[in-house]
Amino acid sequence: MTMRRGRFITLEGGEGAGKSTLLSGLAGHFAGRGIDLVQTREPGGTAIGEAVRAIVLDPSRAAMAAETELLLMFAARAQLVREVIEPALAAGRWVLCDRFADASHAYQGGGRGQPAERIAELERWACAGLKPERTLLLDLPVADGRARAAGRGEADRIEAEADGFFERVRAVYRQRAAAEPQRFRVIDASLPPDGVLQAAIAAVADLFAEPGR
Ligand code: Z5A
Numbered sequence: 001m002t003m004r005r006g007r008f009i010t011l012e013g014g015e016g017a018g019k020s021t022l023l024s025g026l027a028g029h030f031a032g033r034g035i036d037l038v039q040t041r042e043p044g045g046t047a048i049g050e051a052v053r054a055i056v057l058d059p060s061r062a063a064m065a066a067e068t069e070l071l072l073m074f075a076a077r078a079q080l081v082r083e084v085i086e087p088a089l090a091a092g093r094w095v096l097c098d099r100f101a102d103a104s105h106a107y108q109g110g111g112r113g114q115p116a117e118r119i120a121e122l123e124r125w126a127c128a129g130l131k132p133e134r135t136l137l138l139d140l141p142v143a144d145g146r147a148r149a150a151g152r153g154e155a156d157r158i159e160a161e162a163d164g165f166f167e168r169v170r171a172v173y174r175q176r177a178a179a180e181p182q183r184f185r186v187i188d189a190s191l192p193p194d195g196v197l198q199a200a201i202a203a204v205a206d207l208f209a210e211p212g213r
């Protein structure tokens with residue numbers, strides 16, 4: 001019997017939107033449905049990726065060029081795809097990833113102004129054609145997300161950006177969601193955590209509908 005490939009779901013959104021909170025709630029839901037789930041995150045998820053994460057988020061590395069930041073995000077992603085995501089999907093496991101390539105379009109494209117076609121080219125190469133089947137975008141006004149994230153101690157290098165940066169990030173996320181309605185589901189992240197979880201469960205329900213799932 002041939003192995004049924006797993007499904008690839010990503011969570012996206014601005015700072016403090018509630019992705020980590022939702023990830024653990026969704027993982028519980030998948031477990032209850034008997035799904036063998038791999039949870040991971042970007043940048044990170046592998047030893048190499050976590051080392052890259054430490055570099056890109058280090059607030060003392062203010063000299064980092066936007067091009068360097070973009071390439072580092074894709075370096076971590078190339079490793080995660082090959083070491084974790086593709087093997088898991090091939091083994092029939094589902095993968096739930098906290099951020100993926102849409103984050104590079106939003107942050108390095110929208111936030112830093114890197115050209116969209118260059119990011120798309122990197123995505124095709126680094127991800128070897130892999131795209132999420134479903135992306136849940138937790139949408140929240142920038143000020144609300146920043147208020148939630150405040151009080152966590154020192155801001156990392158990206159969190160230290162001004163509000164305008166995060167407004168551009170949000171705008172690109174919303175444009176991408178509007179351009180790919182089959183893949184994206186936009187969730188109102190201002191709902192209480194259980195409301196966000198219920199909306200997310202509804203937004204992935206069709207993925208279980210395939211016969212045999
Ligand atoms: N980045 C990039 O630039 N390019 C890329 O390609 C990739 C990433 C992949 C990763 O940092 C940074 O890297 C990120 C983008 C950039 N930078 N920024 N900014 P991270 O993973 O450490 O940070 P984050 O992704 O921004 O996540 P976060 O700020 O930790 O937020 P979150 O995971 O979305 O939220 P949370 O931790 O679940 O919740 C935040 C707080 O709100 C917490 O106190 C919760 O209890 C509370 N919360 C959560 N949900 C709710 C609801 N529904 N209501 C009320 N309060 C809530």
